[in-house]
Amino acid sequence: MTAAAATPLLGRPAFAAPKRGGFMRIGTNDGSQTDTLDPTTWPGTFTGGAFGGSMCNNLTEILPDRSVAGDVAESFESSDQSKRWVFKLRKGLTFHDGRSVASKDVIASMMHHASPNAKSPAKAIFALLDNIKADDNSTVVFNLTGSSPDFPYMLSDYHLPIMPAKEDGTLDVSNPVGTGPFVLEHWEPGSPAKFKRNPNYHKDNKPYFDEVEFVPIPDVVARTNALLTGEVQFINNCDIKTLAMLRRNRDIRISSTPSTRHFSFDMNTQAAPFDNPHVRLALKYAIDRDEIREKVFFGNAEIGNDNNVAQTLKFWAATPPQYEYDVDKARDHLKQAGLASVSVDLSVSDAAFPGAVAAAQLFKEQAARAGITINVVREPDDGYWSKVWRQKSFTGVDWYGRPTVDWLFSTTLAKDAAWNDTKFNNDRFNQLLVQARSETEAHRADIYREMQQILHDEGGMLVVAFANYIDGVSAKVASGTVGGVYPLDNFKLSERWWMA
Amino acid sequence: MRTHVLRMLVLRMLAVRLCFGLATLFLVSLIIFFSVGLLPGDYASEILGQGATPEAVMRFRHELGLDQSAIHRYLVWLNGIVHGDLGRSYASHDGNVRMVADVIGTRLQNSFFLAGVTALIGVPLSVALGITAARFQGGWLDRGMTSAALAAVSCPEFFMAYLLMLVLSVNYHLFYSLAMIEPQMGLGTKLMRIVLPVLTLILIISAHMMRMTRAAVLDVMAHPYVEMARCKGLSNTRILLRHALPNAWAPIVNVIAFNLSYLVVGVVVVEVAFAYPGIGQTMIDAVRTRDVPVIQACALIFAATYIVVNLVADAVSIATNPRLMHSR
Numbered sequence: 078m079t080a081a082a083a084t085p086l087l088g089r090p091a092f093a094a095p096k097r098g099g100f101m102r103i104g105t106n107d108g109s110q111t112d113t114l115d116p117t118t119w120p121g122t123f124t125g126g127a128f129g130g131s132m133c134n135n136l137t138e139i140l141p142d143r144s145v146a147g148d149v150a151e152s153f154e155s156s157d158q159s160k161r162w163v164f165k166l167r168k169g170l171t172f173h174d175g176r177s178v179a180s181k182d183v184i185a186s187m188m189h190h191a192s193p194n195a196k197s198p199a200k201a202i203f204a205l206l207d208n209i210k211a212d213d214n215s216t217v218v219f220n221l222t223g224s225s226p227d228f229p230y231m232l233s234d235y236h237l238p239i240m241p242a243k244e245d246g247t248l249d250v251s252n253p254v255g256t257g258p259f260v261l262e263h264w265e266p267g268s269p270a271k272f273k274r275n276p277n278y279h280k281d282n283k284p285y286f287d288e289v290e291f292v293p294i295p296d297v298v299a300r301t302n303a304l305l306t307g308e309v310q311f312i313n314n315c316d317i318k319t320l321a322m323l324r325r326n327r328d329i330r331i332s333s334t335p336s337t338r339h340f341s342f343d344m345n346t347q348a349a350p351f352d353n354p355h356v357r358l359a360l361k362y363a364i365d366r367d368e369i370r371e372k373v374f375f376g377n378a379e380i381g382n383d384n385n386v387a388q389t390l391k392f393w394a395a396t397p398p399q400y401e402y403d404v405d406k407a408r409d410h411l412k413q414a415g416l417a418s419v420s421v422d423l424s425v426s427d428a429a430f431p432g433a434v435a436a437a438q439l440f441k442e443q444a445a446r447a448g449i450t451i452n453v454v455r456e457p458d459d460g461y462w463s464k465v466w467r468q469k470s471f472t473g474v475d476w477y478g479r480p481t482v483d484w485l486f487s488t489t490l491a492k493d494a495a496w497n498d499t500k501f502n503n504d505r506f507n508q509l510l511v512q513a514r515s516e517t518e519a520h521r522a523d524i525y526r527e528m529q530q531i532l533h534d535e536g537g538m539l540v541v542a543f544a545n546y547i548d549g550v551s552a553k554v555a556s557g558t559v560g561g562v563y564p565l566d567n568f569k570l571s572e573r574w575w576m577a
Numbered sequence: 578m579r580t581h582v583l584r585m586l587v588l589r590m591l592a593v594r595l596c597f598g599l600a601t602l603f604l605v606s607l608i609i610f611f612s613v614g615l616l617p618g619d620y621a622s623e624i625l626g627q628g629a630t631p632e633a634v635m636r637f638r639h640e641l642g643l644d645q646s647a648i649h650r651y652l653v654w655l656n657g658i659v660h661g662d663l664g665r666s667y668a669s670h671d672g673n674v675r676m677v678a679d680v681i682g683t684r685l686q687n688s689f690f691l692a693g694v695t696a697l698i699g700v701p702l703s704v705a706l707g708i709t710a711a712r713f714q715g716g717w718l719d720r721g722m723t724s725a726a727l728a729a730v731s732c733p734e735f736f737m738a739y740l741l742m743l744v745l746s747v748n749y750h751l752f753y754s755l756a757m758i759e760p761q762m763g764l765g766t767k768l769m770r771i772v773l774p775v776l777t778l779i780l781i782i783s784a785h786m787m788r789m790t791r792a793a794v795l796d797v798m799a800h801p802y803v804e805m806a807r808c809k810g811l812s813n814t815r816i817l818l819r820h821a822l823p824n825a826w827a828p829i830v831n832v833i834a835f836n837l838s839y840l841v842v843g844v845v846v847v848e849v850a851f852a853y854p855g856i857g858q859t860m861i862d863a864v865r866t867r868d869v870p871v872i873q874a875c876a877l878i879f880a881a882t883y884i885v886v887n888l889v890a891d892a893v894s895i896a897t898n899p900r901l902m903h904s905r
Contacts, residue, residue, distance in 0.1 A: 110680060110862040110871070111624065111668040118624050118668075196636040198625055251673040265683065266668065266675075267862065268854055269757060292757065294852045298739055302754040303852075305747045309755075459865070460617025462629070495630040 099576035100288040101554065102269075103565070104300045104309035108293025110267035115250040116236050117190065117197040122313055122564045125235040127270040127291040130568030132173075133238030133255030136164055136183065136217075137229045139480050139567050141558040143391065145229045149178060149239045149256060158515045159226045166215040170279055172241050173260045174252070180211030185242030187219075189250075199236035201488055201495055224514035226521075227481040235568055258284035258572040267293065272571070285575035301549065304329060310551035311574075313564055317375050323549060333377060334546040336561035337387040337478025337485075340378075340430040342423060342440070345470035346537035347500040350421065354535055355414035360421075361539055362410065363444040365402035370542055372439060373432040377547055381540025384529045385476065385485060388543070389561060392482045394526035396533035407447035420450035424465050428458035429473030436541055437473065467498045474498065480562045482525050486510055490532065499537030506531050553577055587895060591888065598884040602877055606658075609876040610651050613869055619643050620667040620867045641667055654873065664870040677874045681859055683760055685878065688855040690758075691771055692840035695778040700833055703783035707790025707829075712817055714795060723791070726784035738777045738850035745773060756851035774851045778844060782836040789832040793825035800824075827894040834890030842879040 108123030119125060129135075138148040147153060150164040170178040189195060191203035205221040212218055219228065239256060243249045253261040256279070259272030269292040274284060292309055294300040300312045301319065305326065315323065315331065324331055344351035344360070351357055366380040379388065384396045411419060423440070425433040434455060441451040456465045466472050479485040488494050490501045491510055506528055513524040532538070546564055550556075555577035560567035566574070621637035622629055638644050657664045663677035710719045729737070746754035752772040762770070797803065798821050806816045845857030856875060863871035 109866070110684075110859050111666070111866045111868055113668055113673060113675075115673070120624065194636060196625075196633045196640070198629065198633060200630065200633060263759075263761070265759075266680075267684075267859070268759060292755070292852070294755065296849045296852065299742075299755065299850055299852050302739075302742050302747055306750065306754045308753065457617070460623070463618035463622040 095282075095285050095555070095575040097282075097285050097287075097575075099286050100290070101286045101311070101571065101574065101576070102290045102292055102309040103570065104292050104294045104303050104312040105565075106295055106297070106300065106312075106314040108267065108291070108295075112266045113250075114253055116238055116240070117195070117199070119236060123270075123291055123293050125563065125568045126565040126570060127264075127272075128253075128255075129235040129238055130257070130565065131259040131272050131289060131291070131571040132253065132257045132261050133240060134257050135234070135237050135239065136232045138569065139230065139233045139560060139562050141560040141567070141573075143389065143480065143560070143562065145233060145480075148233075149183070153229055155226070155228070158224045159228065160221045160224055162219040162221070162225075162228050163212070164217045164219070166217065167279055168215065170256055171277060172256055173254045173275060174241075176241055178239065178241075178256060179214045180217050181246065182242045183217045183239055184209050184211060185246055185248045186237065186239045188246075189248040190237060197236060199234050202231045202234060202237070202484075204487075223511070225483075226514055227483045230481045231484055233480065235563060259289055269293070280572070284572045286571065289571045304549045304551065307551065310554045311570065312549045313546070315547045315549045317377050317547060320375065320377070320547070328552050330550050330552060332546075332548045332550050332556075332559060334548070334559045334561040335379065335387070335389055336544060336546050337390065337480070338546070339381060339385060339387065339476050339478060339543045340433070340436070340541045341381065341385070341474050341476065342425075342437070342539040342541060343472055343474050343498050344537040344539065345498070345500050346502070348470040350414070350416075350419055351470060351537060353414045355410040356416070356419060357535070357537060357539075359407045359410035359414065359419070359447065359449065360444070361400045362403045362407040363447040363449050364400075364440050364539065364541070365443045366400075366541060367402070368443070369436045369439050373435045374542060374544070378542035378544050381542055382533060383536060383538055383540050384533045385478070385489065385538055385540055386482055386525075386529055387478055390478075390480070390482060390485075392522055392525040394522075394529045396529050402443060404447045407444075407449065411448060418448040418450065420452065421471055422452045422454050422469070423471045423473070424454045424456050424469040425473035426456040426458045426461050426465070428461040429456075429466075430475035430544075433473040433475075472498070478562075482528075483510070483514060486528065490536070501532075501537055503531055503535060587892065590895075591892065594884075594888050594891070598881075598888070601884060602880050605876055605880040606655070606873060607651075609873055610654070610869065611647065613864070613867060613872055614647050616864075616867065618867060620869070623866045624667075650869075654870065658877075663874045666871050667866075667868045677870045680871055681856060681874055681878070684854055684856045684859045687758060687853070688841055688844075688857070690767070691774060691778070691844070691853065691855060692837065694768070694771065695775050695782070695840055696837055698775065699779040699783050699836075700786065702779070703786035704790050704829065704833075706783070707787040708794060708817065708822065710787065710791040711794040711798070712814065714791075719791075722787070726787050729780045730784035730788075732781070734777065734781055734844075734846040735850055737780055738773070738847055741773050741777055742850070745776075754851070756853040758854065771851075771853070774844075774847050774853055777847055777850075778840065782839065786829070786832055786836055790825075790829050793828040794821050797821040797825045823897060826897040830890045830893045830897075834886045838883045838886045841882045 105123040107121045112124055134148040136150045137145050140146055149167060151167040153164045155162050166178060187209055190197035190199040191206050205223045205225055207220040207222045210218045241249050241254055258275055258278050260275050262271045262273050264270035269290050271290045273288050294303055297316045303309045304312045320331060344357055346352060361383055370378050370380050382396055382399050386393045423437050425437045427434055437453045441453050444451050466474060489496050492502050492507050509524050509528050513521045546561060553576060554574055556574040620641060621634045621643060625633055654664060666675040666677050666680045669675045706722055710722045713719045742754050745751045753770050756771045756774045758767045758770050803816055803821060806820050845861060848855040848858045860875035
């Protein structure tokens with residue numbers, strides 16, 4: 078898919094030149110009393126958009142066309158088969174309190190997640206890290222123990238903002254200070270966070286808004302009403318059941334951005350009966366993804382093909398055949414597994430992904446016709462990720478994806494990956510993953526094609542659909558191409574958007 | 578002499594009630610603490626969520642002291658409470674300690690603000706409406722008000738909230754749909770912001786109080802001494818206000834108390850619908866993330882609110898009708 082095809086429909090304002098001014102209020106579906114300024118505990122959209130994207134910058138950022146560019150870093154380059162990465166920091170860059178950004182700040186920001194006693198969910202990014210050194214005050218060198226051609230992409234993770242270091246070299250997360258487009262004026266956990274423009278921002282002419290405010294509105298009806306009454310100019314996660322009505326309102330538009338986020342039913346490939354590849358194939362043929370897309374997601378999704386690489390990613394490869402609902406083929410594979418019928422428990426809750434319970438019920442009906450009994454086990458929403466996911470052998474999962482194939486596979490499918498919930502362990506796959514890191518671009522494409530095919534044929538992920546980010550936007554606000562790697566235009570909404 | 582004995586009796590009753598109240602608080606804290614322990618996961622795993630690696634969870638757990646036994650943690654917490662220290666929220670982290678008192682402080686004030694404004698308008702209004710309905714019992718005014726109250730009381734809170742929001746905010750742009758108030762706002766702005774939640778709450782609680790007032794007054798009106806007053810030629814309104822009402826206060830005060838405590842501890846649905854930063858929302862957040870010190874503090878505040886409000890209600894009932902002191 079080309080970049081143009083991935084562009085959501087934005088209407089004409091998208092092509093007008095950006096202009097300065099205005100107060101933008103953004104309603105988010107999360108934001109709670111337990112939020113903190115410590116990036117290790119940033120759970121999602123509110124913290125990612127307000128602190129990650131507005132108050133701070135990372136070393137790198139992902140542009141809407143999914144390429145990676147320097148942000149706090151002016152440039153970066155690798156040597157020694159991408160084992161050594163040198164980042165040159167932007168000259169004259171200052172934090173909001175006037176301190177200049179130096180190598181020690183970058184090192185503190187990284188070690189906050191990479192050090193042996195870090196409790197950060199971003200720790201996996203530094204799995205290959207040997208050490209971080211400052212060459213001089215504006216040069217930071219990462220030495221890795223293995224090749225990692227996508228390393229700059231990973232540093233764009235919203236958990237890794239550059240914040241100031243304290244005297245002792247640890248990160249200062251109590252001070253609401255970053256280098257970002259906006260300066261924090263006021264915030265209490267669970268309440269709106271208000272920002273004013275950073276007059277010294279390092280990007281030409283940006284940001285365009287004078288002020289932005291992130292407002293936590295967890296209730297979807299309250300969020301929709303806030304948009305309709307003009308109290309906020311943007312809301313994320315619209316209720317897809319009301320989209321048809323919202324589209325009739327001329328004061329707002331719906332922005333639907335294809336993303337890397339995907340919903341799957343994951344099978345533990347080490348546990349019976351899923352350890353038999355034919356049982357996995359039977360299940361893949363026994364699900365009617367088109368029906369689920371229409372009835373559960375009202376068409377606002379792309380169907381999956383059991384390859385967790387999104388079509389919008391570089392190195393995505395078609396993995397034929399597209400699994401289609403085929404009762405005969407499902408029965409065939411059951412027969413090859415030596416079974417006449419099979420009965421499995423599928424654990425879901427709406428915490429697994431929005432619509433998971435409905436999708437599982439439909440799957441149950443569809444699979445029954447192929448002689449497969451699916452017992453839908455309705456798990457409590459609360460504690461789903463600690464007590465059900467990775468504990469039960471067939472579960473619904475919401476994956477946000479990753480901006481690169483290597484990163485995605487390394488965290489979800491490599492043998493020892495922390496999130497390898499399908500316990501996928503394919504020798505060829507594991508070997509190719511490492512090999513791809515030290516190859517040329519053309520070779521990498523070939524290798525990733527083969528890996529995606531292996532995953533499609535043998536993997537335990539039954540990818541139901543790739544979701545779109547569905548946001549409601551006031552007609553008074555305009556934007557360019559919207560990024561779909563992270564929510565809120567890759568969390569850069571406040572920096573990139575403007576008043577039409 | 579007689580008033581002295583009476584005062585003694587009232588004071589003794591209050592003291593006994595207070596002791597029961599403290600015992601109740603202790604029980605509540607035990608139940609809450611150990612039932613939160615039964616929920617799957619803890620603060621460490623819930624905050625790290627899907628991104629949690631077992632190793633990160635372990636470190637987090639150790640940092641918070643969650644790897645110590647539940648009884649130990651409970652005793653530490655209880656010791657703090659006895660010394661007036663609600664403890665730290667688990668959301669504290671290096672260099673940024675968040676005390677439970679700070680976490681719930683503003684939220685509690687907000688809840689009392691919303692409850693206060695609602696009560697200030699809602700209580701006199703519904704008592705007046707109830708008396709009016711009783712005065713014109715059986716008439717069109719009475720029947721109209723009773724049906725309206727019945728309709729309002731049958732509406733689920735969220736439905737009422739969304740309905741008001743749709744009509745008064747989305748369609749007619751009269752009021753804010755979001756009741757987000759912040760400490761630095763002026764009183765006027767705050768009041769403007771909370772019009773819709775106050776209206777929702779008044780509609781929900783008034784029906785209850787109005788119907789109870791009406792019933793209590795009518796009940797008293799059936800007594801022989803009212804008949805006597807009528808025979809003496811007193812006007813209906815005078816009988817109602819001077820003779821019936823003072824004797825009807827006890828049940829009315831009780832239903833008012835019940836609704837007042839509901840205004841503090843039960844309005845979470847309304848808080849969610851209008852994104853109001855109240856204490857209910859805080860407790861929900863805390864339960865979701867298993868922030869036990871905050872959950873405990875909220876539970877104690879809720880229980881204490883019930884206990885205190887009921888105590889006050891009893892005292893008021895007795896003051897207005899001392900005969901209630903003696904069991905019949």
